[in-house]
Amino acid sequence: MTDQAPEAELDIPGKPTSASRTTLSHIMTHGDTNLLGTVHGGVIMKLVDDAAGAVAGRHSGGPAVTASMDEMAFLEPVRVGDLVHVKAQVNWTGRTSMEVGVRVLAERWNESTPATQVGSAYLVFAAVDADGKPRRVPPVIPETERDRRRYQEAQIRRTHRLARRRDIRELRERRVAEGFED
Numbered sequence: 001m002t003d004q005a006p007e008a009e010l011d012i013p014g015k016p017t018s019a020s021r022t023t024l025s026h027i028m029t030h031g032d033t034n035l036l037g038t039v040h041g042g043v044i045m046k047l048v049d050d051a052a053g054a055v056a057g058r059h060s061g062g063p064a065v066t067a068s069m070d071e072m073a074f075l076e077p078v079r080v081g082d083l084v085h086v087k088a089q090v091n092w093t094g095r096t097s098m099e100v101g102v103r104v105l106a107e108r109w110n111e112s113t114p115a116t117q118v119g120s121a122y123l124v125f126a127a128v129d130a131d132g133k134p135r136r137v138p139p140v141i142p143e144t145e146r147d148r149r150r151y152q153e154a155q156i157r158r159t160h161r162l163a164r165r166r167d168i169r170e171l172r173e174r175r176v177a178e179g180f181e182d
């Protein structure tokens, strides 16, 4: 069920998902808007990266840097005055990297309806040492059926990320070898 290096599981104790799960909440202001008057996507992306970074730091017990962000989805516009909640948790861990899943919810300032989901994203963080070199992370221990599903889905994304990277690298190398690009 896991593609972690066996030694990663042997001598670093695991940490449950709930130990690092984090929610970051923020009220949107006029300074956050785009030309249409709704909240700029980059403002939400920053909050997503902040929340995911806090989770990665908590889980790994030290500094962690964003290696990639994918599948950032904006489902509904966010408006000035909305209270945005960014919920993040470790979905999966490898040897030195972690996938953090993030859901973005908005409580509309002028409606009494429950918070609606307005976005989501998956980020990979690498835990690093003082020299910026990758360091080992504790294996995450999924606690609920939802955590276990997210772990399995993260493994699928991990496989696709690695395959896509390898295929693109091979294509570029082939084109250089064939003299199309230098």
Ligand SMILES: CC(C)(COP(=O)(O)OP(=O)(O)OC[C@H]1O[C@@H](n2cnc3c(N)ncnc32)[C@H](O)[C@@H]1OP(=O)(O)O)[C@@H](O)C(=O)NCCC(=O)NCCS
Residues within 6 Å of the ligand: 065, 066, 067, 068, 093, 094, 095, 096, 097, 098, 124, 125, 126, 128, 132, 133, 134, 161
């Ligand atoms: C992320 C970083 C530490 C990776 O360093 P590296 O020398 O390539 O090390 P590795 O190849 O061993 O990768 C480390 C881990 O990150 C994962 N990783 C690296 N790049 C990745 C990417 N683009 N997507 C997904 N995972 C990635 C690797 O799979 C590996 O995971 P594993 O140990 O669990 O198998 C390095 O590229 C870096 O410092 N990047 C800049 C990060 C940064 O500054 N972010 C803030 C944005 S300004």
